[in-house]
Amino acid sequence: MVVWCPDWSVVAALEEAEGSLRSPAAVLHANLVEVCNGPARAEGVRRGQRRRDAQARCPELVLLPANPDRDARAFERVLGIIEDLRPGVAALRPGLLAVRAPGSWYGTETAAAATACQALVDGGVWDVRVGIADDLFTAEQAARTAEVQSWVVVDEGGSPAFLRRLPVHVLQDDGPRGRELVGLLQRLGLRTLGDLADLPGDAVEHRLGTYGASVRRRARGEERALFAARTPPPELDADVVFEPPLDSVEAITFSSRTTAERFVTQLAHHQLVATGVRVEAEADGVVCSSRTWLHPRHFSARDLVDRVHWQLQSAGSTSGAASALRARKETGAVRAPIERVRFVPEVVEPAAAHGEALWGSASDDLVERGVARVQGMVGFDAVRRPVLQGGRSPAARQALVPWGERAVDLRPVDRPWPGRVPGPAPVRVFAAPPPGRGRRRRGTRGAGHRPRCGDG
Amino acid sequence: MSSARSITALDPGRSVVEQLRERVAAMERRPAAQPVATLPVLADLVPLQAGSTYAVDSASLALALVAGASRAGEWVGFAGCADFGVEAAAELGVELSRTVLVPDPGEHWLEVTAALVDVLRVVVLRPPASVSERTAGLLESRLRTRSSVLVVQGDWPRAEARLSVERSVWTGLASGTGQLEERRARVVVRRGARAPQHADLAWPGAARIEAREVERVREIRASG
Numbered sequence: 269m270v271v272w273c274p275d276w277s278v279v280a281a282l283e284e285a286e287g288s289l290r291s292p293a294a295v296l297h298a299n300l301v302e303v304c305n306g307p308a309r310a311e312g313v314r315r316g317q318r319r320r321d322a323q324a325r326c327p328e329l330v331l332l333p334a335n336p337d338r339d340a341r342a343f344e345r346v347l348g349i350i351e352d353l354r355p356g357v358a359a360l361r362p363g364l365l366a367v368r369a370p371g372s373w374y375g376t377e378t379a380a381a382a383t384a385c386q387a388l389v390d391g392g393v394w395d396v397r398v399g400i401a402d403d404l405f406t407a408e409q410a411a412r413t414a415e416v417q418s419w420v421v422v423d424e425g426g427s428p429a430f431l432r433r434l435p436v437h438v439l440q441d442d443g444p445r446g447r448e449l450v451g452l453l454q455r456l457g458l459r460t461l462g463d464l465a466d467l468p469g470d471a472v473e474h475r476l477g478t479y480g481a482s483v484r485r486r487a488r489g490e491e492r493a494l495f496a497a498r499t500p501p502p503e504l505d506a507d508v509v510f511e512p513p514l515d516s517v518e519a520i521t522f523s524s525r526t527t528a529e530r531f532v533t534q535l536a537h538h539q540l541v542a543t544g545v546r547v548e549a550e551a552d553g554v555v556c557s558s559r560t561w562l563h564p565r566h567f568s569a570r571d572l573v574d575r576v577h578w579q580l581q582s583a584g585s586t587s588g589a590a591s592a593l594r595a596r597k598e599t600g601a602v603r604a605p606i607e608r609v610r611f612v613p614e615v616v617e618p619a620a621a622h623g624e625a626l627w628g629s630a631s632d633d634l635v636e637r638g639v640a641r642v643q644g645m646v647g648f649d650a651v652r653r654p655v656l657q658g659g660r661s662p663a664a665r666q667a668l669v670p671w672g673e674r675a676v677d678l679r680p681v682d683r684p685w686p687g688r689v690p691g692p693a694p695v696r697v698f699a700a701p702p703p704g705r706g707r708r709r710r711g712t713r714g715a716g717h718r719p720r721c722g723d724g
Numbered sequence: 725m726s727s728a729r730s731i732t733a734l735d736p737g738r739s740v741v742e743q744l745r746e747r748v749a750a751m752e753r754r755p756a757a758q759p760v761a762t763l764p765v766l767a768d769l770v771p772l773q774a775g776s777t778y779a780v781d782s783a784s785l786a787l788a789l790v791a792g793a794s795r796a797g798e799w800v801g802f803a804g805c806a807d808f809g810v811e812a813a814a815e816l817g818v819e820l821s822r823t824v825l826v827p828d829p830g831e832h833w834l835e836v837t838a839a840l841v842d843v844l845r846v847v848v849l850r851p852p853a854s855v856s857e858r859t860a861g862l863l864e865s866r867l868r869t870r871s872s873v874l875v876v877q878g879d880w881p882r883a884e885a886r887l888s889v890e891r892s893v894w895t896g897l898a899s900g901t902g903q904l905e906e907r908r909a910r911v912v913v914r915r916g917a918r919a920p921q922h923a924d925l926a927w928p929g930a931a932r933i934e935a936r937e938v939e940r941v942r943e944i945r946a947s948g
Contacts (some may be wrong), residue, residue, distance in 0.1 A: 326797050346814045425809040491738060587769070632799075634843050638844070641839050642824075642839045642840060645835055645839065646826065646829055646832050648832065650828065651825070651826050652825040653820070654810040654813065654823055654825055655820060656811060656814060656820070662809065664809060665810075665811055666810035668825060668827065671824065690904075690928060691896070691904040692905070692907070693808050693811035693815055693928070695782075695784045695787055695809045695812045696783050696807040696808075697807055697808070697809045697810070697811075698807050699806070
């Protein structure tokens with residue numbers, strides 16, 4: 269089943285610009301009309317027209333900038349609606365999605381198409397057309413021939429017959445290659461896809477290349493192109509239920525060990541690691557303690573168990589001084605018996621980013637994260653990056669730039685700098701002259717007043 | 725993630741498969757068993773091992789220990805070295821774009837060093853006046869679980885090896901004229917109960933001096 273929302277770029281752009289869907293509008297890219305909607309087409313605006321020509325045909329045309337990200341973002345909502353009906357949705361491009369027809373569940377394929385249309389119209393998408401066929405190409409063409417909020421069902425095995433009578437210009441929607449091929453086929457006198465399908469296969473491949481051959485196979489209904497359905501995000505939470513509820517931190521910690529291990533393993537199964545995990549503890553059916561823990565690297569099962577311990581211990585001893593006076597036996601107790609501990613991954617990252625590389629050291633990302641942690645401890649500008657610059661004294665020839673900032677106003681290094689201090693560069697360079705230690709002799713200045721070379 | 729990864733060059737003289745096999749074997753062992761790249765002049769004296777602590781008594785030696793790893797594409801860090809000489813580091817081959825400085829960690833020096841050890845390969849630390857046995861133990865247990873090297877400039881309770889400069893001489897200065905040209909120093913490596921090893925190094929560049937040239941240094945000293 270293919271669901272087609274025509275002129276999706278215009279719909280998405282008008283939605284964002286809060287314009288009326290009935291007003292003529294066009295999306296422009298590089299001063300050419302890329303997509304226009306029905307009212308604009310009625311005024312004579314066509315794809316590929318120049319902006320000025322389009323405005324001459326239709327002065328009230330709303331001009332919208334092209335933005336593929338916006339189209340994809342807006343289409344995410346449509347995907348979600350169809351995914352609620354049936355998983356395994358593949359977004360072919362913004363405005364076009366495919367899903368295996370959920371015919372047997374809804375009775376007939378017609379009923380399934382009607383359900384999908386209904387769901388989308390309820391979700392606020394007005395112009396929806398649905399096509400159902402054996403293969404993807406036929407289903408797309410069927411959707412294109414359907415009326416607004418309607419559907420076309422091609423019977424099983426009926427694809428070649430359906431495609432035969434379609435004119436070749438349906439290939440125009442297949443990108444620039446398709447447009448080129450349409451021109452060529454029309455000049456060759458081939459008016460319908462059936463004409464192309466009747467030609468011998470090897471001749472088509474010789475004359476029209478692999479793309480032409482694939483179009484011929486599609487026109488004959490031979491190409492069973494399958495689509496890679498997107499997998500809904502997997503459920504990665506893990507929880508452990510205590511029956512009866514436990515009231516000792518030690519017991520809870522010990523019992524959550526296997527769950528923590530399962531949590532880490534199931535993440536590893538998806539080749540993910542968690543760097544931020546929310547630990548929730550429930551008592552009497554309500555979440556009594558919830559906290560997000562971040563890890564500089566990634567959580568192992570042991571780290572998670574530690575976090576549970578710390579979290580529950582601190583939650584149990586919030587009463588401050590009173591808790592310090594409690595007997596040792598009681599310090600490990602929590603306020604209410606905990607009946608459930610849940611691990612929710614907040615931040616997951618691909619495990620590859622955290623692995624030790626075979627061809628080098630750990631990735632730079634890891635370093636960035638570690639340095640950010642140090643910055644959190646000692647302040648943003650306490651972590652520095654050394655850079656060289658031009659200058660005369662050793663102290664002037666270097667700069668320590670705060671980490672994460674770009675070095676600006678550096679003096680160029682490749683100038684001659686006459687009068688610079690000669691000799692090997694000092695290993696220690698003092699920002700301010702340290703107090704002199706040498707004995708003062710008559711006629712000399714303290715040795716500490718110039719940058720010391722060497723070390724001490 | 726960023727795909728910018730530093731790549732360690734393989735030794736062209738040996739078979740690639742064999743070297744990769746060694747690396748895989750090193751990764752499968754606990755991290756501490758990995759060797760860390762060291763400057764060729766120091767490689768036979770103090771081959772750095774991940775998970776170990778090395779004590780040095782001068783900034784130039786600390787820089788020389790770090791330079792090898794940095795040249796090989798590793799990240800390095802300096803904690804507490806407010807007087808870091810950028811030019812000298814660059815001359816020795818330290819890659820400045822992969823260097824993290826925390827000039828003055830103050831009272832947080834232990835936490836900062838532990839965080840740096842988590843992500844960097846070699847960390848140079850200039851600790852405050854006195855470090856207790858327990859504090860050093862904390863940092864060392866962190867080192868063992870990560871594959872990092874700690875180079876301490878100053879006193880440290882336990883160290884795999886201690887490097888110190890025994891005597892050092894500058895050449896290039898005459899009486900009243902001339903300029904500093906070269907520094908030659910005798911470095912002593914003490915590790916455990918083993919007999920101390922000696923080596924003569926020359927800066928800039930931390931080059932090894934042959935015994936014949938050492939005699940010349942002696943002569944210069946005697947004449948100067």
